[in-house]
Amino acid sequence: MSDPAFEPNTPNVEVDPLTFLPPDEPVHLVDADGTYHEDPEHPLDLTDEQLRELYRLMMVTRKVDREAINLQRQGQLGVYASCMGQEAAQVGSAYALGTDDWIFPSYRELGAALVRQVDAAGLLHLYRGTWLSDHDPYKHNFALMSIPIGTQALHATGFAMGARFDGNPIVAMTYFGDGGTSEGDPHEAMTFAGVMRSPVIFFVQNNQYAISVPLAKQTAAPTLAHKAIGYGLPGRRCDGNDVLATYAVTKRAVERARAGAGPTFIEAMTYRMEAHTTSDDPSRYRTKEELEAAALTDPIARMRNFLTKRDLYDGELETAIDEQAKATATHVRAGIYDAPHGDPMELFEHVYTDPAGHFEDQVAQLRAELDGASAAEGEA
Amino acid sequence: MAVTMAQAINQALKDAMEADPKVLMFGEDVGKLGGVFRVTDGLQAMFGEDRCFDTPLAESGIIGTAIGLAMYGYRPIAEMQFDGFTYPAFEQIVSHLAKMPNRSRGTVKLPVTVRIPFGGGIGAVEHHSESPEAYWAHTAGLKVFTPGTPEDGYSMMREAIESDDPVIFLEPKRRYWMKSDQQLPVTTEPARQAVVRRAGTDVSLFCYGPMVRTALEAAEAAADEGWSLEVVDLRSLAPLDTASIIASVERTGRAIVVHEAARNLGLGAEIAARVQEGAFYHLEAPVLRATGFDTPYPPAKLEEYWLPDVDRILDAVERSLAY
Numbered sequence: 001m002s003d004p005a006f007e008p009n010t011p012n013v014e015v016d017p018l019t020f021l022p023p024d025e026p027v028h029l030v031d032a033d034g035t036y037h038e039d040p041e042h043p044l045d046l047t048d049e050q051l052r053e054l055y056r057l058m059m060v061t062r063k064v065d066r067e068a069i070n071l072q073r074q075g076q077l078g079v080y081a082s083c084m085g086q087e088a089a090q091v092g093s094a095y096a097l098g099t100d101d102w103i104f105p106s107y108r109e110l111g112a113a114l115v116r117q118v119d120a121a122g123l124l125h126l127y128r129g130t131w132l133s134d135h136d137p138y139k140h141n142f143a144l145m146s147i148p149i150g151t152q153a154l155h156a157t158g159f160a161m162g163a164r165f166d167g168n169p170i171v172a173m174t175y176f177g178d179g180g181t182s183e184g185d186p187h188e189a190m191t192f193a194g195v196m197r198s199p200v201i202f203f204v205q206n207n208q209y210a211i212s213v214p215l216a217k218q219t220a221a222p223t224l225a226h227k228a229i230g231y232g233l234p235g236r237r238c239d240g241n242d243v244l245a246t247y248a249v250t251k252r253a254v255e256r257a258r259a260g261a262g263p264t265f266i267e268a269m270t271y272r273m274e275a276h277t278t279s280d281d282p283s284r285y286r287t288k289e290e291l292e293a294a295a296l297t298d299p300i301a302r303m304r305n306f307l308t309k310r311d312l313y314d315g316e317l318e319t320a321i322d323e324q325a326k327a328t329a330t331h332v333r334a335g336i337y338d339a340p341h342g343d344p345m346e347l348f349e350h351v352y353t354d355p356a357g358h359f360e361d362q363v364a365q366l367r368a369e370l371d372g373a374s375a376a377e378g379e380a
Numbered sequence: 381m382a383v384t385m386a387q388a389i390n391q392a393l394k395d396a397m398e399a400d401p402k403v404l405m406f407g408e409d410v411g412k413l414g415g416v417f418r419v420t421d422g423l424q425a426m427f428g429e430d431r432c433f434d435t436p437l438a439e440s441g442i443i444g445t446a447i448g449l450a451m452y453g454y455r456p457i458a459e460m461q462f463d464g465f466t467y468p469a470f471e472q473i474v475s476h477l478a479k480m481p482n483r484s485r486g487t488v489k490l491p492v493t494v495r496i497p498f499g500g501g502i503g504a505v506e507h508h509s510e511s512p513e514a515y516w517a518h519t520a521g522l523k524v525f526t527p528g529t530p531e532d533g534y535s536m537m538r539e540a541i542e543s544d545d546p547v548i549f550l551e552p553k554r555r556y557w558m559k560s561d562q563q564l565p566v567t568t569e570p571a572r573q574a575v576v577r578r579a580g581t582d583v584s585l586f587c588y589g590p591m592v593r594t595a596l597e598a599a600e601a602a603a604d605e606g607w608s609l610e611v612v613d614l615r616s617l618a619p620l621d622t623a624s625i626i627a628s629v630e631r632t633g634r635a636i637v638v639h640e641a642a643r644n645l646g647l648g649a650e651i652a653a654r655v656q657e658g659a660f661y662h663l664e665a666p667v668l669r670a671t672g673f674d675t676p677y678p679p680a681k682l683e684e685y686w687l688p689d690v691d692r693i694l695d696a697v698e699r700s701l702a703y
Binding site: 104131132133134136137138143144146148151153154155156157158159160161162163165166172184185188189191192195346349350351352353354356357358 | 404430431435436438440441443444445446447448449450451452453454468471472475476480481482483484485486487488489520521523543544545572616618619620621622
């Protein structure tokens with residue numbers, strides 16, 4: 001028998017939680033042949049110029065991505081994680097943010113970085129190993145690429161908590177993948193974000209594989225977006241190869257967060273058309289037929305078809321974009337090819353703002369080793 | 381009026397939050413309850429729920445969000461409720477808190493203080509009495525402080541909060557109730573400086589945190605035997621004040637490291653290595669260690685057999701003097 005005076009704690013839910021469940025079908029606005037479907041919930045609020053820009057950003061992303069793979073094959077990068085096939089997911093979502101908003105990426109977010117005008121050559125220093133990163137996060141509101149899976153979701157959440165405490169109407173968006181939804185940190189991040197009503201967006205690129213492990217072995221959830229309701233977040237889904245859908249769904253999440261209504265989880269259905277990284281051999285776990293089928297969903301061809309149908313695409317635009325993509329790729333190649341590492345003494349420079357007492361003897365040791373090496377070189 | 385170490389740390393938190401509106405204090409049960417050891421008592425009432433708040437029960441979440449808050453410009457103090465519960469946060473501490481400033485070439489600063497009540501001797505259940513300091517001291521990018529007196533509890537906490545580098549602040553929980561007549565605020569030596577708590581001529585005892593008092597008791601008892609022990613409180617485990625350690629061994633010629641943590645690869649191993657490298661010709665005896673055993677922390681009824689105490693220290697002193 002229950003005590004009538006006892007009322008158990010209940011979470012603070014002001015809306016019907018069932019609205020947090022993802023819709024049956026992912027939001028999809030453009031077919032592979034470019035046919036556009038009106039969706040009153042996701043009106044097209046982009047100018048012709050912006051539509052072209054989305055296409056241009058995806059094209060540049062693909063070109064730079066290909067250049068990075070080439071650089072790796074030429075021994076210029078130790079490894080590279082391609083985002084080929086995921087351009088619409090990244091570009092559309094990043095494009096929905098305001099310039100003061102922040103992005104907390106994983107290591108596969110070249111497309112999002114290019115939207116943020118991060119120098120792609122700089123990003124690749126991580127893969128070349130000249131340094132662990134090479135961009136100032138505060139200049140682009142683009143955090144360092146995070147390699148441990150899903151850990152960046154917490155940084156985005158903390159950052160967004162800070163913005164809320166500060167009365168600053170910015171939004172933080174973090175990217176992780178289908179594999180990342182199995183790690184603990186994204187779940188802790190969603191728990192915190194839900195409780196704290198942090199203006200954060202969890203953007204999951206479901207590219208079907210965590211290296212070789214397919215989604216079916218990653219989760220038994222009906223969809224990844226169903227996970228959100230457990231944390232009091234709306235779970236949304238979109239066609240991740242439809243740049244207008246990824247843009248529109250993210251835009252709504254941004255507006256929701258900025259209005260103080262809290263975080264959103266978005267699952268973008270996409271496909272990793274390349275290997276996990278250049279060190280991977282996907283022929284061991286997926287078939288040629290599967291790849292051929294996936295190629296039919298290519299996000300870039302789809303957007304080109306859409307623009308063509310609207311008379312927004314012609315030879316002139318094609319040439320202009322081609323030239324820009326090539327120029328960016330050339331810039332990346334010039335910045336990376338045979339790029340030297342810096343002064344080895346820099347190893348000690350950024351470990352502490354106040355390094356006193358930590359490794360003075362080791363600083364002296366390396367300096368002596370370097371002096372010895374250069375003296376030996378002089379003698380030879 | 382006497383102040384306990386817990387009160388001294390609490391006062392340091394209050395004064396730091398008063399001095400800088402960017403200082404935040406959060407963790408499990410730190411709000412209304414004031415922390416399970418009451419170290420955050422009154423902070424939420426004074427500074428509001430946006431500056432001192434309870435988090436969901438998730439240690440990785442606490443440290444990961446502290447990193448995000450620090451990136452935004454806050455100066456977070458994150459509490460891990462007990463030593464044995466820091467391990468879920470291990471990845472965030474080791475892979476990001478310690479390394480992100482270096483990864484960013486110094487563009488990202490993470491002025492985060494991680495408060496961890498640590499060590500045994502309070503009759504607790506498993507996971508509540510551990511000494512994980514070697515993990516943190518081994519990790520480049522972290523500073524590791526541990527006070528042995530209420531005065532240091534105050535002053536070193538203020539220094540930790542003001543540091544632009546991440547600091548793991550290990551609070552010796554069995555000394556939370558240790559009292560001092562010192563008026564607060566107080567500024568003691570900078571944390572990186574070891575302090576000689578008792579000067580002596582025969583053997584140096586190197587200790588920190590909860591073992592400072594135990595070492596002083598041992599020195600007192602040793603005096604009855606006619607042995608003069610020097611007690612050096614290390615205070616900072618990263619960086620270690622090698623110069624003060626060497627100087628003490630140069631005075632005494634004998635060194636014993638005392639810590640609760642298990643012996644194997646504990647701080648004692650590092651200190652022994654530094655002493656033999658820096659004071660080899662001054663040594664009259666091998667560097668010895670009076671520590672916990674290389675077993676998991678014992679059940680409460682057996683902890684007195686596990687923890688180093690006055691007898692174990694004096695036994696080491698005797699062995700050292702026998703050389």
